[in-house]
Structures are given as C-alpha cells and as structure tokens.
Amino acid sequence: MDLLKQRIVENGRVLPGNILKVDSFINHMIDPQLFMEIGKEFATYFSGQPIDKVLTLEVSGIGVAVMTGYILQVPVLFAKKTVSKTLSVDCYETDVFSYTKNTTYKVRVDAKFLEAGERVLIVDDFLANGQAMFGLIDICNQAKCEVAGVGIVIEKGFQPGGKQLRENGYDVHSLAVIDRFDDGKVVFR
C-alpha cells in the first residue's frame, strides 16, 4: 500500500534496536483518513469470502479494526488484556508471550461474542514474532470459528511471525513489509 509506505518513510522514525516509531500516525496519534484507506484495503483484499466479524486486541489494533469492520459492515471485537469487573466469567482465554516486555500476558474474549462456524478476520497494527496473532487464532479455534485471514498494517519481515503464519496456511495480507533497516532507513520488501 503505497500511501502507507510513503507515510512510514516520511513520518516513521527508526530507533536503536530495530524499533520503528509510527506514533505520529498509527499507535499514539492516529490519522483517521489513513486508517479508513487501510480498512478499505483489507476489505477489498478479503472480499472474496464471507466475513462475519473482525477481531483484534487492545490497544493499537482497535482503530484499524473499527475502520475495517465499518467497510465490511460487520461487528468488531477486541480481545482484552486486563480483567475488568464487567467481563463475563465465561470467556475464551489464551497466553501471549511478549518479546518486547519479556513477559506472558493473558488475552480474553467474552465467549458469547464468538459463535461456532463464524468466519473471523483478524487484524492488527504490527506483526513481528506473531505471538499475539497466534493467541487470537487460538481463541478462534476454541470458539470453533474459522480464521478468514490476517490483515496486518506493518510486518517486520525480518522477524518470524509472518513466515510462521503463512506456513501454517493462513492468508496474511501485510500492507507494508519491512525487509530491514539500513542505516536508520526503512527498506521495504
């Protein structure tokens, strides 16, 4: 997606440790016009099949998921990282290991919001090691839902998540795949 790659080049910043900061338009400040275009792109790519629901996890997947669900005209569900007193006890739960924080956290979805047989499109802003995506896939499996595909805004192609998801048969559509960082500059695949 050229519009996105252009914004990454113009407004992204590469920090030491292969960290790409896109906080000025994706995960702290959000450009809603760009997010609408991202939603349209996901909806178009996955349009050849029925989709019943868009699934993401809090926090930074929500904006993109809402736009995608708006275009597809289906509900958006976000998995929660914290237990709130309003979350039902009857929920699907899975462990997600975070390499960034070197810790395992749980994500949960209220069981009544995923029905057996539903076709679920999973979306998120970043894909690196794929732990969060495999967590959401596990939740879909527990609910006996089918994963229609995985839509990713930015994939770090030099980390194994995308490869592993594709090897497992999932249709992963990443709008910008970063091959490597070269002297502080982003090189797309």
Next chain:
Amino acid sequence: MDLLKQRIVENGRVLPGNILKVDSFINHMIDPQLFMEIGKEFATYFSGQPIDKVLTLEVSGIGVAVMTGYILQVPVLFAKKTVSKTLSVDCYETDVFSYTKNTTYKVRVDAKFLEAGERVLIVDDFLANGQAMFGLIDICNQAKCEVAGVGIVIEKGFQPGGKQLRENGYDVHSLAVIDRFDDGKVVFR
C-alpha cells in the same frame, strides 16, 4: 441520539451496582456503523468552531474518537495508561482516580503531539465521576491547548462528572444521559 438510546434499551444490560453493560456494541464488541453515526453527531454538534485534534484515552474511547476525527478530518490522539518503551520521556502526565477500581493511575500524552493554541475536542464512551475527563483537560491545560468541548457517548446523569464539567464552563455533549435505573431498566433524562 435516538439510535443510540434504542440500542442501549435493546442490547444494554443493567447489572447490580448500577453497572450498565454495553459490551455487545460499545466497549468489547463494537458496532462500527453506530460509531460512525456517533462520530457524525459529535462533528455536527461541535461544527461551529475550529477543531484541530480529537483527544481520548485508551482503551474504549478509541473507536469513537477515530470516527469523530475521520468526519472532522483531524488527527486523533489517545492518552496512554501504561508506560511503553516507545513513549517519549517528554510527555504531559496527569493522575486519574478510578472509583471503579479504587486506585489512581497515570495517563500520558507525548508532548510533541499537542501544540500550544490548538483547539482540542475530548471524547470518551462513558462519563460518570468525570475523573478521566478532568485528567485530559489537565493535559490540555499543561499543553496550553484550548478545550473545544467534551463529547460523551453515555453519561451517567446520577453521578457528578457531567454537572461538574458544565459548572466549570465546558460544553459537554452527551448522546445519552441516564437519569436512573428503575428495576433493571434504563431511564433516560
């Protein structure tokens, strides 16, 4: 906003302790078509003045904020509750007391995303005691921004937040104000 009130009546559930669960269309599963209508309603109500940015706080304000920013064609900024390693050290920070969790947490906004003189529309899904809203107003004050108004999806009219905000001169536009719960049913003001 009739469409919203109708959904609250049809899909909301009142739990003991005056808890209104709207997790099937607002804060766990999201109806993106409804959120777009909410965004249009906020944009229309606050259209008589320039707005440079929409501000909310994670998590459940994000969807509504993104739609509002989309219609207003301005960036959306969400305050963060957790310190991430990608958050700048130069940020505005404020304490928010949560009555629900009986604890104080910090919310932060990267200082570079709020410029002095900008007019900021604050939006959130719920208004009860108003602590989160006063926190975001404090952040706007630190940044020398002007609060253009406060857009709320559901206001619990029997809690003091809305009254205090209005008494302090803020233009609060709540799309559904709950007067009370009567035998498990929502009574709107």
